[in-house]
Amino acid sequence: MRRLLAILIPALLLMTACGGGGSTPAAEPTSQSTGDVSKLSSLKVSDNGDDKAPGLDFTKPLAVTEPTVKVVDEGGGETIKAGQTAELAYIAVDGTDGKTLEDTYPQGPQPIELNDDLKSGNAAIYNAIVGAKIGSHVAFAAPGNASTGEAATTQLVVFKLLSAKDTPKALDKPEGETVTPPAGLPTVKENDKGIPEISVDGVAAPKELIAQDLIKGTGAAVKATDTLTVNYVGVNLVGGEKFDSSFDSGKTASFPLSGVIKGWTQGLAGKTVGSRVLLVIPQDLAYGAEGSGKAKGDLVFVVDILGVK
Secondary structure (H helix, E strand, O other), X not given: OOHHHHHHOOOOXXXXXXXXXXXXXXXXXXXXXXXXXHHHOOOEEEOOOOOOOOEEEOOOOOOOOOOEEEEEEOOOOOEOOOOEEEEEEEEEEEOOOOOEEEEOHHHOXXXXXXXXXXXXXXXXXXXXXXXXXXXXXEEEEEOOOHHHOOOOOOEEEEEEEEEEEEOOOOOOXXXXXXXXXXXXXXXXXXXXXXXXXXXXXOOOOOOOOEEEEEEEEOOOEOOOOOEXXXXXXXXXXXXXXXXXXXXXXXXXXXXEHHHOOHHHHHHHOOOEOOOEEEEEEOHHHOOOOOXXXXXXXXXXXXXXXXXXX
């Protein structure tokens, strides 16, 4: 998740965090604004198409005391529904002087799944998008918070809703042809609950990234720009200590493949949905020599690729 969005819009891109895959909400609101929308009355958005950020004109300085969301311009496309995955692009600016802080248009559309996780994590954003039409511009103004050491001035994000499609259903478990890996790699066995367990006994440090199919799925090939739904477990190559597992939480994880460690991005791109993949990752493609939390040095993961979007 980009740092700015982590500050301004917690849960806006919720699929980048572990624990995605919430159920489809039962009720669909019409697109709703919230907060002190009068503060955004001067905002004018000049559309520059889907590939270039719009021009923003507003009375400065802009200051709000509560998170404020407003549909600035209504698009002419289809109405976005609960349970769909919408794609958007956004520009973020400083409310004091209008200086651009972040512009995602050059990177292409950013997906956001309109599920119960988003609804509970940020109802204002959810309610603004669900019921809106494709092509709409939605403004979000976040008050500054100097006490937390984050931005002390109001910041403004304007995002354009580019498309929406039904969210494909993820698999419950890997499906495909079992593959026998070569000797010398970590071994993987399922316990009585069907959860993979990794043994690293006698395994040498990798000289390069290893991405070995254990089950070869028959689904779509993964692109580096995709958002994945997975189950995974990770251990340190030295000592075999487990440091992370989505299986322990009982929830799958969803994230853009471009937003994880290089070993995952490089190792999973080109793999297919339904696959179970063994990743042996040198530390320079993981968290470096210092590590991250309990993840230290060379790492080993088993990743079940259950869906892409």
